[in-house]
Amino acid sequence: MHNLSNDYAHTLKRLAAIGSALVFVVGCGIAGQSPSPRASSAASQPAQATSTPRGSASATGSAATATGTPVATASAAATASPTDPPPATPQPTLAGEVVFGNWPLYIDIDEETGEYPTLEAFTEQTGIQVSYQEDIGDNSDFFGRIQPDLAAGNPTGYDIIAPSDWMIARLIRLGYVQPLDKSLLPNFEANAQDLFLDPWYDPGNTYSIPWQGGIVGIGYNPTLTGREITSFDDLLDPEFAGRAGLFSEMIDTMSMTILSLGVKPEDATMADVQAAHDKLLGPAQAGQFRDFYDNSYVDALATGDLAITMAWSGDVTNIELYENPDVKFVIPDTGGLLFVDNMVIPNGAEHVADAYKLMDYWYTLEAAAPLSEYIGYYSPVKGVREQILLDAQTARDEGDEEWATQLERLAQDSFPDEDALDNVFNYKILSEEEERQWNDLFSEVVSG
Amino acid sequence: MRRRLRGLVPYLFLVPGGLWLIAFFVVPMLVMASVSLQEGSLGTGYRMTWNFGIYPEVIADAWTQLSRSIVYALIVTIATLLIGFPMAYTIAFRGGRFKNILLLLVILPFFTAFIIRTLSWKLILADNGFVLGTLKDLGLLAPTTHVLASPLAVIGGLTYNFLPFMVLPLYVALEKIDPHLMEAATDLYASRRHAFLRVTLPLAMPGVFAGSLLVFIPTVGDFINADILGSRDTTMIGNVIQRLFLATNAYPEASALGFVLMAAVLVLVAIYARVVGARELTV
Numbered sequence: 001m002h003n004l005s006n007d008y009a010h011t012l013k014r015l016a017a018i019g020s021a022l023v024f025v026v027g028c029g030i031a032g033q034s035p036s037p038r039a040s041s042a043a044s045q046p047a048q049a050t051s052t053p054r055g056s057a058s059a060t061g062s063a064a065t066a067t068g069t070p071v072a073t074a075s076a077a078a079t080a081s082p083t084d085p086p087p088a089t090p091q092p093t094l095a096g097e098v099v100f101g102n103w104p105l106y107i108d109i110d111e112e113t114g115e116y117p118t119l120e121a122f123t124e125q126t127g128i129q130v131s132y133q134e135d136i137g138d139n140s141d142f143f144g145r146i147q148p149d150l151a152a153g154n155p156t157g158y159d160i161i162a163p164s165d166w167m168i169a170r171l172i173r174l175g176y177v178q179p180l181d182k183s184l185l186p187n188f189e190a191n192a193q194d195l196f197l198d199p200w201y202d203p204g205n206t207y208s209i210p211w212q213g214g215i216v217g218i219g220y221n222p223t224l225t226g227r228e229i230t231s232f233d234d235l236l237d238p239e240f241a242g243r244a245g246l247f248s249e250m251i252d253t254m255s256m257t258i259l260s261l262g263v264k265p266e267d268a269t270m271a272d273v274q275a276a277h278d279k280l281l282g283p284a285q286a287g288q289f290r291d292f293y294d295n296s297y298v299d300a301l302a303t304g305d306l307a308i309t310m311a312w313s314g315d316v317t318n319i320e321l322y323e324n325p326d327v328k329f330v331i332p333d334t335g336g337l338l339f340v341d342n343m344v345i346p347n348g349a350e351h352v353a354d355a356y357k358l359m360d361y362w363y364t365l366e367a368a369a370p371l372s373e374y375i376g377y378y379s380p381v382k383g384v385r386e387q388i389l390l391d392a393q394t395a396r397d398e399g400d401e402e403w404a405t406q407l408e409r410l411a412q413d414s415f416p417d418e419d420a421l422d423n424v425f426n427y428k429i430l431s432e433e434e435e436r437q438w439n440d441l442f443s444e445v446v447s448g
Numbered sequence: 449m450r451r452r453l454r455g456l457v458p459y460l461f462l463v464p465g466g467l468w469l470i471a472f473f474v475v476p477m478l479v480m481a482s483v484s485l486q487e488g489s490l491g492t493g494y495r496m497t498w499n500f501g502i503y504p505e506v507i508a509d510a511w512t513q514l515s516r517s518i519v520y521a522l523i524v525t526i527a528t529l530l531i532g533f534p535m536a537y538t539i540a541f542r543g544g545r546f547k548n549i550l551l552l553l554v555i556l557p558f559f560t561a562f563i564i565r566t567l568s569w570k571l572i573l574a575d576n577g578f579v580l581g582t583l584k585d586l587g588l589l590a591p592t593t594h595v596l597a598s599p600l601a602v603i604g605g606l607t608y609n610f611l612p613f614m615v616l617p618l619y620v621a622l623e624k625i626d627p628h629l630m631e632a633a634t635d636l637y638a639s640r641r642h643a644f645l646r647v648t649l650p651l652a653m654p655g656v657f658a659g660s661l662l663v664f665i666p667t668v669g670d671f672i673n674a675d676i677l678g679s680r681d682t683t684m685i686g687n688v689i690q691r692l693f694l695a696t697n698a699y700p701e702a703s704a705l706g707f708v709l710m711a712a713v714l715v716l717v718a719i720y721a722r723v724v725g726a727r728e729l730t731v
């Protein structure tokens with residue numbers, strides 16, 4: 001049933017988003033013809049960052065400048081380039097509260113009390129109350145909801161939000177998020193995995209630090225497909241007509257299709273995007289795809305409405321463990337995508353100092369390990385996989401064989417090994433014009 | 449002086465409603481009209497360019513979904529009328545002391561949220577849910593048959609959700625009819641069928657008219673049923689507008705399409721009023 005209520009919340013949020021988009025439109029109309037000053041100032045910010053190959057991560061905490069932050073230490077001060085905007089200056093004292101907007105089912109929950117144990121522990125340690133809001137159902141919808149406030153320079157009500165990588169790139173491009181002072185994030189500096197550092201969407205982690213990662217691949221149910229799945233093209237196999245699913249998030253579906261054409265998304269030209277569109281359009285018109293899904297594919301895959309679908313790794317691990325043991329996840333031979341949801345501090349945040357505390361808290365093993373054990377995603381924190389295996393051992397010693405097995409499967413499924421990572425690629429950073437062109441082509445595929 | 453004041457009173461009564469409509473209908477409409485004629489993007493801001501060319505453009509782009517929405521809405525209106533009329537008739541003339549309970553049952557679904565009701569259809573009609581699953585196990589349906597993600601599911605969901613909007617006005621119209629009129633008709637040698645066609649039905653027309661509008665108009669613009677129960681090939685105009693607003697942030701296109709939809713509905717309603725006879729409205 002949790003998926004039903006999840007759908008419900010999602011649709012309500014979508015309605016709310018439409019409301020705020022309308023408010024924005026009204027704002028636009030009243031503001032008349034001049035572009036908003038905030039939006040135009042965004043142009044001067046380091047937008048089109050060159051994409052760096054993942055893995056060549058150099059842990060640069062140097063992006064932060066020390067100006068205006070008395071707490072800043074030598075470790076972080078180093079080489080701030082003059083073009084970098086000054087980091088968000090926290091209030092001198094903690095406010096004692098912080099508002100964190102995140103995705104649903106993305107934190108550990110005590111099933112009996114309904115409380116969040118890791119957040120409780122944080123409050124105990126720091127005295128900061130966390131208002132945890134499961135408000136992000138879809139990157140675009142959420143953006144549509146906060147965009148009017150950000151464009152008008154009003155507070156969004158959030159101190160931390162955790163959208164996905166490509167949306168982070170857009171938020172940075174529009175100047176909607178604050179640069180981070182790394183000296184206030186010592187645990188991040190010490191414990192972040194190299195793989196997650198200096199990412200393509202935010203070079204040097206100037207504005208964002210990862211929350212959780214995962215892989216976009218294919219989820220399938222072998223009892224329904226009748227065979228093991230290895231390739232993206234299996235999604236287009238007429239044998240699965242009406243029982244195959246794709247994502248409604250444009251960037252995921254288009255990038256996976258581009259990969260299946262043998263092109264890395266970051267190298268994709270408009271010709272490649274057109275080719276991806278052509279590849280999907282025919283099958284889409286022939287009724288190959290049951291639908292284009294947001295999070296609701298989880299339900300359809302678990303109940304067997306879908307035999308094969310694009311999927312996010314952590315979700316499939318969850319279905320496998322708790323709902324339908326038949327379901328499997330695979331990175332197609334043409335490649336999968338590494339997605340990372342990241343914590344950022346939006347403009348107008350009212351509890352910045354508290355936000356830093358909470359962001360850094362997730363980079364302690366005491367917080368990161370229980371979090372991963374519950375939600376099943378790929379943690380950006382060093383040593384989490386090892387800790388999960390240790391906990392599995394402890395559970396086994398204590399006689400809880402079931403939990404031990406679950407933890408071991410989770411450690412294996414959620415934390416991709418070297419080979420798997422070799423076949424995982426990044427998204428392309430899209431300019432506004434490219435985004436529009438990609439969206440137009442994708443809309444033709446999605447709308448019958 | 450007194451007389452002048454008295455003359456003003458009816459207008460004063462209109463002030464609250466008028467202000468409300470100006471603030472929440474007229475102003476947003478004008479703003480939407482303005483946005484639809486602007487060009488630009490989130491990054492650069494929007495500029496008024498009197499871009500009327502956007503209208504033929506969005507009509508061409510969304511023609512499939514627009515015509516599909518109108519066809520669906522027509523089917524739904526007729527279906528609710530066919531289902532709702534006998535219902536309302538029975539409640540009005542044969543309801544007796546159960547009348548109030550029956551009416552309560554008609555509006556009972558409103559006690560749960562619209563979305564929950566639609567989502568439960570998803571559970572009921574799941575490919576291996578208890579309806580289809582059972583039929584498949586009995587060998588009555590092919591194992592790959594599905595109802596969800598088809599026009600049938602979307603039209604079914606819409607019909608279910610909007611049925612009360614048809615039943616209630618029909619009931620009100622029928623309830624007002626004096627049964628003695630029908631008795632009089634039969635006394636004057638009308639057959640029962642004739643009495644229904646010549647007396648009951650014409651007197652119920654205001655209900656048919658109001659019910660059709662209450663069902664047709666929100667159905668054309670609905671996106672939740674198509675979103676939850678449909679697939680790519682059942683996309684309605686509401687889904688397109690929603691996608692333009694939220695996923696692609698194409699505010700001018702979305703605003704323009706909103707006006708196109710409104711114009712289409714107005715034209716259709718005007719034709720309908722002309723055909724059925726607007727005088728029925730005033731009865």
